[in-house]
Each structure stands twice: as structure tokens, then as C-alpha cells.
Amino acid sequence: MKRDSDCEGRMPKRTAKSARRAGRRSGEFLGTRDPALLEATLVHLRALVGFDTRNPPRAIGTGGIFDYLRAQLPGFHVRVTDHGAGAVSLFAVRGKPKLLFNVHLDTVPDSPQWSASPFELRVTTDRAIGLGACDIKGAAAGLLAVANASSGDMALLFTSDEEGADPRCVRTFLDAFLPLPSGEGRGEGTRGAEHFRNAEPSPQRCALGATHRLSRGERGFQAVIVAEPTRCRAVLAHRGIQSVRVRFEGRAGHASGEQKPSDNALHQAVRWSTAALDFAESQSKESFGGLHGLRFNIGRIEGGIKANMIAPEAELRFGIRPLPSMDMDGLLERFRTLVEPAPAAFEETFRGSPLPADAARAELHRRDAHGLAEGLGIPVGDAVDFWTEAALFSQAGYTTFVYGPGDIAQAHGADEWVELAQLHRYTASVLRIVGGGLHER
Ligand SMILES: [Zn+2]
Numbered sequence: 047m048k049r050d051s052d053c054e055g056r057m058p059k060r061t062a063k064s065a066r067r068a069g070r071r072s073g074e075f076l077g078t079r080d081p082a083l084l085e086a087t088l089v090h091l092r093a094l095v096g097f098d099t100r101n102p103p104r105a106i107g108t109g110g111i112f113d114y115l116r117a118q119l120p121g122f123h124v125r126v127t128d129h130g131a132g133a134v135s136l137f138a139v140r141g142k143p144k145l146l147f148n149v150h151l152d153t154v155p156d157s158p159q160w161s162a163s164p165f166e167l168r169v170t171t172d173r174a175i176g177l178g179a180c181d182i183k184g185a186a187a188g189l190l191a192v193a194n195a196s197s198g199d200m201a202l203l204f205t206s207d208e209e210g211a212d213p214r215c216v217r218t219f220l221d222a223f224l225p226l227p228s229g230e231g232r233g234e235g236t237r238g239a240e241h242f243r244n245a246e247p248s249p250q251r252c253a254l255g256a257t258h259r260l261s262r263g264e265r266g267f268q269a270v271i272v273a274e275p276t277r278c279r280a281v282l283a284h285r286g287i288q289s290v291r292v293r294f295e296g297r298a299g300h301a302s303g304e305q306k307p308s309d310n311a312l313h314q315a316v317r318w319s320t321a322a323l324d325f326a327e328s329q330s331k332e333s334f335g336g337l338h339g340l341r342f343n344i345g346r347i348e349g350g351i352k353a354n355m356i357a358p359e360a361e362l363r364f365g366i367r368p369l370p371s372m373d374m375d376g377l378l379e380r381f382r383t384l385v386e387p388a389p390a391a392f393e394e395t396f397r398g399s400p401l402p403a404d405a406a407r408a409e410l411h412r413r414d415a416h417g418l419a420e421g422l423g424i425p426v427g428d429a430v431d432f433w434t435e436a437a438l439f440s441q442a443g444y445t446t447f448v449y450g451p452g453d454i455a456q457a458h459g460a461d462e463w464v465e466l467a468q469l470h471r472y473t474a475s476v477l478r479i480v481g482g483g484l485h486e487r
Contacts, residue, residue, distance in 0.1 A: 083191055083477065084470045088174060090118065090187035091469070092167040094151065095176035101152035101209040104132030111151055112136050115204060118190045121197070127218070133207035135215035141199030144226070147476070148216070148435070149186045149273035149450075150208030153178035159460030173463040181457035184464040185273035185450040188473035198480040201267060208435055216435045220442040226266040269418050269445040272436040275452035275464070278471045279427025280419035282412050282447050283335035285367040286400035287433050288374060290381070292318070293391035294349070298358040308387045311360035312350045319344055321384040322364065334369040335412055336429040340377075341367035367431075370400035370408040398433050401448070403441035411440065415447045422479050424449060 097111035108126050115136050116124050122138040129135065156164040156177050164177035174184065189202055205215035274281075296311035308314070326342035333339075342364065349360025368377055374397065382392045402411035419426050432454060439446040451472035452464035 080470070080474060083195060083473050084466060086191040086194065087184075087187045087469050087473050088167070088169060088466075090190045091174055091176070091179060091184055092169075094183040094187055095167045095178055096165055097151075098165060099152045099178065099206060100155045101132065101207065102155065104152065104207065104210060106132040106134055106152065106206045108134050111206075112204075115190070119193055119202075122193065122200075122202075127215075129207070129214040129218055131207075131212060131214070133205070133212070133214040135206070135219060136202070136204040137219065138193075138202045138204075139200075140193070140197075143199035143201045143480075144268040145479070146201045146203055146267040146270045147189055147273065148203045148205070148270055148439070149182055149189060150205045150435070151178075151183065151186055152206045152209045153181065153183070154209050154458045157460050161461055164462075169466075172466055174466060174469065175461055175463040177462060180275050180452040180462045180464040181454075182273050182275060182450055182452070184452055184469050185472060188451065188469060188476060189273075191473050192477045192480055195477055196481040200480045205435075213435065216438045220438060223266040225443045225445075226268055267444070270436070270439040272434055272439065272446060272448050273450035274432070274434050274436075274448050275450050275454045275457050276427055276430065276448055277453050278425070278449070278451055278468055278475070280415070280424045280447045280449050281427050281430050281434075282401070282415045282419070283337060283370055283408075283429040284401045284433060284437070284448070285337060285341065285369060285431065286372075286374060286403075286437065287365065287367055287396065287398040288378065288394055289363070289365045289396040290378070291391070291393045291395050292362045292364070292389045294318070294360045294362070295390035296356060296358050296360075298351075299356040301354045301356055303356075305356060310356045312347075312357035314385070314387070314389070315347055315349065315360040315362050318385050318389065319347070319362070322381060325380065325384060326366075329372075332369055332372070334371040334408065334429075337369050340369070340372065341365075368400060370402050370412070371405055372400075373405045374399070399437040399441045401434065401437045401440050401446070403437055411445065414445045418445055419447055419449075422475075424475060430454065 093114055094111065097114070099106055099111055108128050112126050112134060116126070119138050122140045125137045127135050127137070162168060167174060167176040167179065169175075186204060193200060193202070203216075203219060207213045207215050292315075294311040294314040296309050296314065299309065305313070307317070322342065322344070326340050329340035330338065344362065344364045346363040347360065350357030366377060366381075368374055378394060382388060400408070402408050402415065404411060416426055430448070434448050436446045436448045451468035456463050
């Protein structure tokens, strides 16, 4: 089922225009059930699904889907940045919004179980089916529809590298845009300007790229809403992720001899594993925002040679998913020192912060996000088990939550779909936020 990126650009101009027209019409029906808004969203969704943005292989350039987005954002200052390796971001600003909407455009690869082309949107009476429709091009389409249905201040960050390894877009964005306002002077300096000077020109290029010093309104935002499928609920918390490689060293010898605890690397690994399972179990009473306990998983143990030889070495891979209130460094140290002798090597290979980040003030940040969601009229939902890039924004000091149409149960599966009612609810809520001047809150 090979598909090349030549499906990029298949959106006919006529369709793009009709999306803008439908979107404008919808502005007349703020807050009500609005078929025009959904119609505009579906036109955009059909176009976005038509672009191959599978990740891997992440063969995504600055044209294609990004050309489409640029064409749909008249009146916005638009900046497209190529971060290499298929990581491309589009940052679009209109006015001086305090709120940033972030959404990723890449999808997971399709599978042979798809019953039709994953790149051709199918719309039934209640669903839109297509690769990425649920995760999370539906939200991207809704944001485009709102951008055209309203003239309110609005900021959008589209990225192409959320699925899969080596995410670059959000990290680079956060290098340039620190949160506002967290004390006078925060976010000042020229890093943001440098970032934009290095960026590629775009058709709507504006003063953002030309100025050496960004104005306050352009330097950062007060809060970020990250789109992922949450059934149109604000998700304020999720776990972090830590992956660790542990190496045990022993001393090869004949298995008939008496052994010290340190002689056999596999015995060390098993002893450590038992202690680690007990420790993880001891955390079961810990909780945060509806999440309970520490998730712990030994994913792989390998080593040794044969039954009558003392194992000289062993390697173990494990993962933990801490609560936002858990100290990630402290946890690592606890696991490292569970038994004597300590492992010969203990290396964290991946870390993703929980949402909210900053264990010491996690509850405070959760309450800030709760207040933000309430202020925007978005219902608050339960914490989720999946990781999101909202954690990166939180780590950088932003008040943030995850909010988007569709159910994670439909993400990443064959014939992935999003409910039309969800699409509509999401888009209408964003239109209410952008059109209602809540950027001034
Ligand atoms: Zn996603």
C-alpha cells in the first residue's frame, strides 16, 4: 500500500474557497448548532486527510499540507520553519492573542486492515473516516474553520513530528517563546527574533521575521491548548514516561561453585526485579488528579551464556510512568539503589515529563489549568493514560491542558474515525473562545 507524497496538493482551489465561504457564513450563528461550521470543518478535513503525513517515515516538507494551511490563513502572520528530518512547524498569529492552539498534523502509518484508502475522507451520517481524522487532523480542520469564521485574535502552532521519535517542533518553539506574563522581563531577549530570522520566508511573511526584538504580544502566550482526542473535555493531567537501561556485571565461572550475590549478573537482575516490583507495588496508594499508583514494566531481560556457567553480564530494560506529583530524579535514584550491589550501569534513555510538569507545584498548576478551562467554558474531564506534548509546554512554564474532538479509542486504528458531533462541538467551542474576546482574560 505504498503512497507517495504526490497526493499533496490535490485539494482543488474551488473546495478551499467553499470552505472559507462556509466558515464565514457560520460566523452568523455563534453558539448555535451550525451546519455551515461543520461543513467548513469537513472541507478542510478532507483536504488535510488527503496529504500523506505518515510518521514514520515523516517525509514531510514545507510544501504540501503547509501550502494548504498557508492558503487558508489570510490575515495571519505565518511562519513555516523546517527543523529537519521531516519536522516542520507552521506558526500563525492574528492580532495579539494570549492563548495558543497547538495541533500536530502527522499521523501514524496506516495498516493493511484499512477497508478503503486512508487518504480519502469518507463521511457517513455520524462519522468522518480517514487517516488522522481522529488523531488529530479533525482539530486542525476545526481551527482552520474558526480562523475563517471569525476575525478574533488567534495563534496557531501546527507541527509535523508528534508521532514517533525525535520531536523537534514544540521544543524549538519553546526555545523562542516563553510564557507570559510570569514577572516582568520574562521571555525578553532576542532568541525569539533569531529563531525567526533563521526561518524560511513564507507568502504571508511579516514583521515577525524582520524585527530584531519582538513586541510583548508576540513574545509568548499565557496559556496553550494542545489538541489530542479527549472527547471535547479539558484534560489537565497525564503521567510522565521514563525508560531505563540497566546493566549488571558478574564474574564468569563454573556453576558448581558457591556464589556471592555479586557473582551472577542474572541473579542480580532477578533480585533487582523483585525489589523493583515490590517498590512499584508500594506506590499504589499514591494518586494525582484521578491517576493512581506508579506504572512499572520490565520490558526485556537478557544475558548469561548457559545453565552451567555463572552469568557474567545481563541487561534489563524497564519503563515507569510516574504521576505528576512524583519526583522523576528521586524515582530514578530509588530504582538504582534498590539492591546491593548496585547495577554496573543505570541509564535513563528517555524522559517525558508528566502533565503538569514540576512535581513540587503540580497541584497548583493543575488548578491553574482547571481555572483556565472553566474560564473558557470547556468542561473538565478525567486524567488520561497517554502522553502528550502538553507536558513540554507545562515544563516550559505554560498553563496548559489537552483538548480535542474524538476518542483516543479510535486513534491509531484501521478506519480511524471521529464523530461529526465531536468535530462540531470542538469547532464551535473554539469559535466561541476566539470570537468572544477571551484572549483578553
Ligand atoms: Zn495525537
